[in-house]
Amino acid sequence: MEQLLQQIVNGISLGSIYALIALGYTMVYGIIKLINFAHCDIYMIGAYVGYVCMAKLGLGFVPSLLVSMLVCTLLGVAIEKIAYKPLRNATRIAALITAIGVSLFLEYTTMFFATANVRTYPPMTGFMAKTFKLGDVVISAQQILIAIITIILMVLLQLIVKKTRIGKAMRAVSLDKDAAELMGINVDSTISFTFALGSALAGAAGILVGVYYNSINPLMGVLPGLKAFVAAVFGGIGIIPGAMLGGYVIGIVEVFVAGLGYSMYRDAVVFAILILILIVRPAGLLGKNTREKV
Amino acid sequence: MLEVRNLHVHFGVIHALKGISLTVNDGEIVTLIGANGAGKTTTLRTISGLKKPTGGEIILDGVDITNTSAQERVKMGISHVPEGRRVFSNMTVLENLELGAYLRKDKEGIAKDLKKVFDLFPVLADRRKQLAGTLSGGEQQMLAIGRALMSRPKILLLDEPSMGLAPLLVQEIFNIIKDVNSNGTTVLLVEQNARMALQIAHRAYVIETGRIVLAGPGAELMESEEIKKAYLGG
Numbered sequence: 001m002e003q004l005l006q007q008i009v010n011g012i013s014l015g016s017i018y019a020l021i022a023l024g025y026t027m028v029y030g031i032i033k034l035i036n037f038a039h040c041d042i043y044m045i046g047a048y049v050g051y052v053c054m055a056k057l058g059l060g061f062v063p064s065l066l067v068s069m070l071v072c073t074l075l076g077v078a079i080e081k082i083a084y085k086p087l088r089n090a091t092r093i094a095a096l097i098t099a100i101g102v103s104l105f106l107e108y109t110t111m112f113f114a115t116a117n118v119r120t121y122p123p124m125t126g127f128m129a130k131t132f133k134l135g136d137v138v139i140s141a142q143q144i145l146i147a148i149i150t151i152i153l154m155v156l157l158q159l160i161v162k163k164t165r166i167g168k169a170m171r172a173v174s175l176d177k178d179a180a181e182l183m184g185i186n187v188d189s190t191i192s193f194t195f196a197l198g199s200a201l202a203g204a205a206g207i208l209v210g211v212y213y214n215s216i217n218p219l220m221g222v223l224p225g226l227k228a229f230v231a232a233v234f235g236g237i238g239i240i241p242g243a244m245l246g247g248y249v250i251g252i253v254e255v256f257v258a259g260l261g262y263s264m265y266r267d268a269v270v271f272a273i274l275i276l277i278l279i280v281r282p283a284g285l286l287g288k289n290t291r292e293k294v
Numbered sequence: 295m296l297e298v299r300n301l302h303v304h305f306g307v308i309h310a311l312k313g314i315s316l317t318v319n320d321g322e323i324v325t326l327i328g329a330n331g332a333g334k335t336t337t338l339r340t341i342s343g344l345k346k347p348t349g350g351e352i353i354l355d356g357v358d359i360t361n362t363s364a365q366e367r368v369k370m371g372i373s374h375v376p377e378g379r380r381v382f383s384n385m386t387v388l389e390n391l392e393l394g395a396y397l398r399k400d401k402e403g404i405a406k407d408l409k410k411v412f413d414l415f416p417v418l419a420d421r422r423k424q425l426a427g428t429l430s431g432g433e434q435q436m437l438a439i440g441r442a443l444m445s446r447p448k449i450l451l452l453d454e455p456s457m458g459l460a461p462l463l464v465q466e467i468f469n470i471i472k473d474v475n476s477n478g479t480t481v482l483l484v485e486q487n488a489r490m491a492l493q494i495a496h497r498a499y500v501i502e503t504g505r506i507v508l509a510g511p512g513a514e515l516m517e518s519e520e521i522k523k524a525y526l527g528g
């Protein structure tokens with residue numbers, strides 16, 4: 001029983017990270033139907049910015065988190081403007097290949113400046129170094145931090161998307177660009193805003209991972225990026241609550257598989273889930289089979 | 295109010311509009327009728343700014359708006375109910391109507407216009423919390439018109455509002471268009487249902503493969519042998 005609870009605690013921490021990344025995939029896909037391959041590298045950059053802030057500049061966690069999110073926001077918006085916007089009317093495959101190109105560019109640029117070596121976050125001190133015991137279940141302060149920050153960010157995201165003017169514009173553009181334009185919505189700035197939100201969340205995920213797992217490297221985004229993408233598809237690509245749910249499911253499943261002693265297969269299981277969901281429910285867990293209306 | 299001069303539109307090599315000219319005066323209902331593929335939708339999309347023309351001018355109240363964005367045209371008083379209604383299916387009726395007022399800041403005015411739309415379409419008031427995608431075709435058309443009215447337009451562009459609707463509903467929609475017009479909104483109505491359109495229109499244009507081939511008062515065109523043969527089924 002304790003084993004099980006412990007796995008769930010660990011799974012939630014990992015799942016939070018996946019969920020934060022998956023949100024960016026799903027929002028961008030929802031609005032421009034592009035799988036933004038570079039998204040996982042924005043997360044990686046977020047981890048590096050966090051590293052610079054905490055290890056080199058000696059900033060505390062919260063300011064580092066904010067800087068990380070801000071830098072990633074700017075980066076995401078810039079990538080959209082420079083790389084994707086000119087291809088808005090090109091074929092989807094052209095945009096996809098561009099996204100892969102941007103991804104490689106970010107990875108190898110980071111390698112150029114930071115080398116391919118693993119960097120380690122400074123050891124945590126004070127509250128952040130604490131662990132708590134509930135019976136035999138061990139919860140670290142970092143895990144609590146991840147859970148709390150993820151929840152705060154998700155609540156904020158929901159508020160923005162559901163309640164604000166720009167959030168409504170985002171939903172309108174993702175449902176029907178032309179109709180949104182006829183409402184007077186500026187489609188370009190709405191798309192930029194979507195990239196900004198998604199990238200900010202990826203930045204947060206990056207620094208949280210740095211704090212949680214300590215070590216970062218320029219290719220650290222690749223595998224979590226793929227898994228977060230699976231999470232987004234699992235929940236129903238383009239659906240925000242779906243990405244959250246998918247992130248947690250994938251995180252918990254992965255931790256369980258590892259906990260049962262099949263660590264070697266943890267990645268394989270995640271991709272098996274992808275294949276399964278694509279066969280059984282291609283629209284994802286929360287997706288509806290879209291019917292065209294005349 | 296609206297003047298379109300020698301408008302040309304291309305889709306790649308396809309020359310869809312070959313010099314369309316038309317005028318809509320203040321307070322009129324003008325209809326543009328023609329067969330499928332004649333260029334009616336393209337004309338409206340170009341007027342509202344969704345499609346860039348390759349030649350010609352669009353003048354609104356004396357101002358050349360040919361190179362302005364769709365957004366600015368909404369601000370200037372053009373509102374377009376697109377073909378196929380295009381309501382935001384995953385949003386509620388109320389959210390759809392609020393989006394119609396996206397560029398407006400006058401909260402009180404918006405509330406007033408919302409009430410007006412609900413008076414015009416009581417069924418929308420009953421379903422304000424319902425997702426637009428779950429409405430019937432007729433209700434969606436009402437929502438699309440209501441949403442367009444929420445920007446308080448000077449001119450309303452309607453693209454085949456009767457498409458796919460039962461005859462009784464078609465009559466209702468046309469009555470509403472007349473109502474909206476008599477309350478001061480100018481209307482440019484695109485229709486394949488020529489008989490109904492000519493009945494309520496002050497003036498009409500006939501478009502054939504990207505060109506205006508006939509123009510005149512609605513009642514007059516209704517009597518024309520050519521129109522009878524081509525569009526009114528004998």
Ligand SMILES: Nc1ncnc2c1ncn2[C@@H]1O[C@H](COP(=O)(O)OP(=O)(O)O)[C@@H](O)[C@H]1O
Pocket residue numbers: 305308310328329330331332333334335336337
């Ligand atoms: N997106 C498009 N791409 C290529 N051709 C188009 C497109 N939209 C319309 N056309 C062409 O332009 C012409 C006019 O179409 P349209 O304006 O939709 O006609 P209508 O509304 O009168 O039925 C048609 O020949 C159609 O094939």
Ligand SMILES: [Mg+2]
Pocket residue numbers: 331334335336377
């Ligand atoms: Mg048409």
